Amino acid sequence: MARPTKSYVCQQCGSVQPKWSGRCDDCGAWNALVEEVSEIGAGGALERSGGAPGRRIELIALDGPLKPIDRLESGIGELDRVTGGGLVPGSALLIGGDPGIGKSTLLLQAAAALATQVRCIYISGEEAVDQLRMRADRLGVRTAPVGLASATSVRDIAATLESDGPVDVVVVDSVQTLFLDALESAPGTVAQVRASSQALITLAKRRGFVIFLVGHVTKEGMIAGPRVLEHMVDTVLYFEGERGHQFRILRAVKNRFGPTDEIGVFEMTDAGLKEVVNPSALFLAERERNVPGSAVFAGIEGTRPVLVEIQALIAPSSFATPRRAVVGWDSGRLAMILAVLEARCGLVLGAVDVFLNVAGGLRISEPAADLAVAAALVSAATGRPLDAGTVVFGEVGLGGEVRAVARAGVRLKEAAKLGFASAIVPGRRVGAEGRDLTLTEISHLAELVALVRADTGAAPSRRRTERV
Ligand code: TYD
Ligand code: MG
DSSP states (O other): OOOOEEEEEETTTOOEESSOOSBOTTTOOBTOEEEEEEOOOSSSHHHHHOSSOOOOOOOOOTTSOOOOOOOBOOSOHHHHHHTTSSBOTTOEEEEEEOTTSSHHHHHHHHHHHHTTTSOEEEEESSSOHHHHHHHHHHHTOTTSOEEEEEOOBHHHHHHHHHHSOOOSEEEEEOGGGOBOTTOOSOTTSHHHHHHHHHHHHHHHHHHTOEEEEEEEBOTTSSBSSTTTTTTTSSEEEEEEOOTTSSEEEEEEEEETTSOSSOEEEEEEETTEEEEOSOHHHHHTTTOOTTOTTEEEEEEEETTEEEEEEEEEEEEEOOSSSOOEEEESSOHHHHHHHHHHHHHHHOOOOTTEEEEEEEGGGOOOOOGGGHHHHHHHHHHHHHTOOOOTTEEEOOEEOTTSBEEOOTTHHHHHHHHHHTTOOEEEEESSOOSOOOOSOEEEEESBHHHHHHHHHHOSSOOGGGSOEEEO
């Protein structure tokens, strides 16, 4: 038998070191190494353990019979969309997010909805049963037949799940509170989080129930027990949003049973989370019209078109190195767009502070937002507002060329649905269907600058337009 050995795991980056030291060799973090008991891993373990030879594993063909996945729909449409159409029995899902963003609320609502069809257990290590009941009361799900427990000992939880008859869905809130007595380290350390989660996931796979693990995100933006949980589970969901805003976005960042680009949009209300069926209308609700530095981007999130306002602010800098601050978009791409505007369009932005914000707390990763970002920047720089009834999309290359993006038709259709009258789009657009929008096609960023400078977006007849 392999002898258990001690190793030291960095709480910051998760690297494993044979010896304790004050500073992690990999990431340089101080005081981050914590002891962990482990079996001897790879590298000589086979030889060292001696003993009986391994059993031969039977190899099978790739094209064998395919079992259709029986998914369990929670009835919360936005959650089902993000998980790829429902929960897969025996799968493990990790829900990460900032403390207070609404993870417990979402999962209690999901458990209550699921409990009408299957057996659900909700185990909280963070709240007492009374608190959970109060929350359920507030959410209007007091009568849902969910089995509640307040517990942190993995041994007790496992024993309960083993002996308590069949169960279909288990929520464990949160992994940071779990405690496995085989380890000396405190709850919340990488070692505890990893070992406790592994024990529960193994149990879920064996007994065939769905397990939801809640994980708080640390200041560094990683689920504590850095990354180590992400590969253990089948699905990783992030619950995001600004705490001051009511919007919450559920995003799949890994999914073995579905796509990873879908988002679910919720609104936090007095009575819990409400699904937002039409996110565009919500994201644009507080938009101020006719202010410089605002552009509406027609984006795609997963299979859905989502319209969102991009705001830019440009102010004289009092620093030697001007500030560039971005919320909701990639700062590297902002730098690129600024450089292209400077180098290819002659817009001087070197000595000003630039702030960019995606309104509503959404995070955009599509390159198709380039043109909308550029439009917001040009509008802010020139002090000329864009036409409030115009949407913008298109990718920008380093030469300043505007490139076509996928699913233009879907974007335009959504814009038309929300009452937009015109769109600034790439010159060679693909798949644009007949919509009642006036299109201004541009093939170079300089045309956009000229367009914003020339007029404030009033008369479309002055542009090279086309009725579709
Ligand atoms: P919670 O689900 O406890 O967050 P997490 O589990 O991610 O830490 O959400 C807590 C926040 O949500 C808290 O600030 C109060 C707010 N909230 C509402 O606004 N309405 C509600 O109905 C509930 C239950 C919570
Ligand atoms: Mg919570």
